[in-house]
Amino acid sequence: xxxxxxxxxxxxxxxxxxxxxxxxxxxxxxxxxxxxxxxxxxxxxxxxxxxxxxxxxxxxxxxxxxxxxxxxxxxxxxxxxxxxxxxxxxxxxxxxxxxxxxxxxxxxxxxxxxxxxxxxxxxxxxxxxxxxxxxxxxxxxxxxxxxxxxxxxxxxxxxxxxxxxxxxxxxxxxxxxxxxxxxxxxxxxxxxxxxxxxxxxxxxxxxxxxxxxxxxxxxxxxxxxxxxxxxxxxxxxxxxxxxx
Amino acid sequence: xxxxxxxxxxxxxxxxxxxxxxxxxxxxxxxxxxxxxxxxxxxxxxxxxxxxxxxxxxxxxxxxxxxxxxxxxxxxxxxxxxxxxxxxxxxxxxxxxxxxxxxxxxxxxxxxxxxxxxxxxxxxxxxxxxxxxxxxxxxxxxxxxxxxxxxxxxxxxxxxxxxxxxxxxxxxxxxxxxxxxxxxxxxxxxxxxxxxxxxxxxxxxxxxxxxxxxxxxxxxxxxxxxxxxxxxxxxxxxxxxxxx
Numbered sequence: 477x478x479x480x481x482x483x484x485x486x487x488x489x490x491x492x493x494x495x496x497x498x499x500x501x502x503x504x505x506x507x508x509x510x511x512x513x514x515x516x517x518x519x520x521x522x523x524x525x526x527x528x529x530x531x532x533x534x535x536x537x538x539x540x541x542x543x544x545x546x547x548x549x550x551x552x553x554x555x556x557x558x559x560x561x562x563x564x565x566x567x568x569x570x571x572x573x574x575x576x577x578x579x580x581x582x583x584x585x586x587x588x589x590x591x592x593x594x595x596x597x598x599x600x601x602x603x604x605x606x607x608x609x610x611x612x613x614x615x616x617x618x619x620x621x622x623x624x625x626x627x628x629x630x631x632x633x634x635x636x637x638x639x640x641x642x643x644x645x646x647x648x649x650x651x652x653x654x655x656x657x658x659x660x661x662x663x664x665x666x667x668x669x670x671x672x673x674x675x676x677x678x679x680x681x682x683x684x685x686x687x688x689x690x691x692x693x694x695x696x697x698x699x700x701x702x703x704x705x706x707x708x709x710x711x712x713x714x715x716x717x718x719x720x
Numbered sequence: 721x722x723x724x725x726x727x728x729x730x731x732x733x734x735x736x737x738x739x740x741x742x743x744x745x746x747x748x749x750x751x752x753x754x755x756x757x758x759x760x761x762x763x764x765x766x767x768x769x770x771x772x773x774x775x776x777x778x779x780x781x782x783x784x785x786x787x788x789x790x791x792x793x794x795x796x797x798x799x800x801x802x803x804x805x806x807x808x809x810x811x812x813x814x815x816x817x818x819x820x821x822x823x824x825x826x827x828x829x830x831x832x833x834x835x836x837x838x839x840x841x842x843x844x845x846x847x848x849x850x851x852x853x854x855x856x857x858x859x860x861x862x863x864x865x866x867x868x869x870x871x872x873x874x875x876x877x878x879x880x881x882x883x884x885x886x887x888x889x890x891x892x893x894x895x896x897x898x899x900x901x902x903x904x905x906x907x908x909x910x911x912x913x914x915x916x917x918x919x920x921x922x923x924x925x926x927x928x929x930x931x932x933x934x935x936x937x938x939x940x941x942x943x944x945x946x947x948x949x950x951x952x953x954x955x956x957x958x959x960x961x962x963x964x
Contacts, residue, residue: 485843533844557841565841597801597809599729600777604844 477542479574480552482522483567484508484537489603489711490563493530494537504528507564508539508556515555516545525578525585525718529671531710533604536586536717540578578718584648586664586717589677589708594657605658606712612684614654620683621650621661623693624676632696632704633679635671643669652680662716671707679705721786723818724796726766727811728752728781733847733955734807737774738781748772751808752783752800759799760789769822769829769962773915775954777848780830780961784822822962828892830908830961831917833952835925838901849902850956856928858898864927865894865905867937868920876940876948877923879915887913896924906960915951923949 486504488494496505505522513520522541528534545552553569560566592598592605593612624647631643647665654660661677679696682688682705696704730748732738740749749766757764766783789796797813804810836842836849837856868891875887891909898904905921923940926932926949940948 485841487843487846535844557839562846563843565843567840595801596811597729599731599807599809600779600848602731602806 477574478544478546479572479576480541480543480549481568481570481572481576481578482508482539482541482556484539485535485565485567486533486537487563487603488528488531488533491530493532494524494526494528494534504534504537504564505539507560511556511559512541512552515552515559516543516547518544523578525582526668526715527670528715529674529710529713532713532715533711534715537715538578538582538718538720540572540576542574576720581720582667582718584664584666584717584719585668585715586662587668587673588714588716589661589663589673590712590714591659591661591677591681592657593654593659596657598657603711604714606709608681610681610685612659612681613686614652614659614684616686616690617652617659617680617684619690620680620688620693621652621663623691624650624663629698630669630672632699632701633672633675634669634701635675635707636669637701639669645669645672650676674708674710674713675701675704675706677712678708681705681708721818722788722790723816723820724785724787724793725812725814725816725820725822726752726783726785726800728783729779729809729811730777730781731807731847732772732775732777735774737776738768738770738772738778748778748781748808749783751804755800755803756785756796759796759803760787760791762788767822769826770912770959771914772959773918773954773957776957776959777955778959781959782822782826782962782964784816784820786818820964825964826911826962828908828910828961828963829912829959830906831912832958832960833905833907833917833921834956834958835903835905835921836901837898837903840901842901847955848958850953852925854925854929856903856925857930858896858903858928860930860934861896861903861924861928863934864924864932864937865896865907867935868894868907873942874913874916876943876945877916877919878913878945879919879951880913881945883913889913889916894920918952918954918957919945919948919950921956922952925949925952 522539549569590605592607766785793813834849836851894907
């Protein structure tokens, strides 16, 4: 069966997240499935590399979709671009091996969290950053971020309290950089638990404010949700890249 | 009398332009005057460096305002930031000489026009760019832009057909650059007629498409509006800086 790979960007601002839900069509997955089914004239389901939360953005979400249609990829791409709303953009549509699975084959994911760390007004990017003008110790935050690197039990960084599957994940890199008025958190790992990036960033912020020592991060591995930091709001988060 | 200088950014997307209008309060000037009058507890009027069109943005608009209030500038700034909507940002509030006039004293203004020149989706900056994926000859466009530099009669680049005042303006620099998927037009001059930047960019686009020769620009000085190019949409335009 034909298998299509879609590379997707979206502004998650007005959506209830990636994943299709009953009783609403305002999720990214539902929106794309609706339009794609109409274009291909068959009912299709798309599989994303993973869910993104309500309000979270993506520059490099990847999805795949099995179909019978013989419509050329360029034509599918052109029609998707024509009919999708302007806050969902399709970078490419490609034929891939029937065995390609956007979620199961994902090797790494990279997320970016943007924090506007200034009293100065943030007019143009206001929908893509979280705002906190507090003084932050960047050196301590990077030290703490380094502690996340490696394989650890991220139970304390998972919103799902009844998680039955493994909460062990591998973090490859985690950088904290000042860029103009912003602090940019960039984390790459083999997978992320529900809300994991937003809770890690919330915890790093507490380190940056001196509320939590940088070297206390390892104490949180295998700990409970209550021991880690606050959940940051979703609009600062963006799924940047998925590798296979 | 005390004179305040305000440095302002705004996302013009949901406003009917800078200038206060009868029958609506959805202009930037009206919005700021309303809030500022409430903060200072006296009726104030602000004078901008110039109008911006409905939908046009600003990163460096400057305004001044006479008042009697003795409230410290920091307090005025903090209150403006607290009460203004998030699409209007105040960079600073400063005491300036009573003679400072944001419009009359302006020496140069710099505008930037952003054109998304790609088939690739533009999801995140879609409200700040105009989209045209046509192939454009950048060398010809820069040649044509260079023709604008100097003192010329820009009558053909003025939306106001019954302009009674001089249509002579001085353009200092005009650059056309490719930055990623975008073509960025940046023009600095001593003043701009109504819609002048948007008509100049529209004319340059026709040069870039080969519809109009680069060296034909000088023929347009002193000509009529019909001879110049199309008016570009306002959302790609941003007032970047005013110098005094």
